């Protein structure tokens with residue numbers, strides 16, 4: 707019995723749903739968080755003391771933190787595709803998953819919250835500019851990597867593309883000035899061609915506009 711909790715318009719949830727579909731896993735999806743609520747019940751808190759989504763339950767294994775879930779699913783069900791038993795090979799992707807956690811996603815999250823989730827009249831334009839510049843610098847770095855290979859860690863899609871690629875749909879739909887990054891554009895087109903990306907990432911986030919309450 708496999709269950710994934712989390713609202714579809716959370717990009718942390720989207721990463722997990724995207725990978726689960728890439729691996730053709732069967733699971734029950736339970737919308738939770740945001741307007742669905744459900745994070746403050748004792749039952750949910752027992753699964754995730756932080757009361758956040760995504761959460762995965764795979765038989766007796768319960769996991770939270772989107773990147774920990776990605777690694778678990780890949781190691782358990784994606785060997786040879788999304789996971790290499792050779793630590794040296796896996797580290798080529800894993801370093802970018804870590805970089806996404808520590809650098810790209812914090813910058814993008816500041817941008818998304820400061821720009822899109824804050825009502826226009828309340829925006830701190832200096833903070834938004836800074837977040838935009840920081841995010842653009844991250845994607846500019848990826849542009850250099852992607853100039854010589856189609857995916858972040860080489861010729862095939864890896865967890866790095868899921869961690870760093872999930873925000874792309876929002877990045878390209880925000881009414882902001884993006885730098886010209888042709889290799890990131892091409893990478894985004896490659897990801898858009900994948901059914902699992904279309905189903906789980908290319909979905910409206912309009913409900914989040916000007917909403918800082920969850």
Ligand SMILES: N[C@@H](CCC(=O)N[C@@H](CS)C(=O)NCC(=O)O)C(=O)O
Pocket residue numbers: 713716717718719738739740745757758759760770771772773920
């Ligand atoms: N670092 C965590 C972040 C988890 C997180 O902050 N989740 C947000 C959604 S993106 C959440 O649960 N917010 C409360 C809500 O949706 O009600 C992860 O990657 O899973």
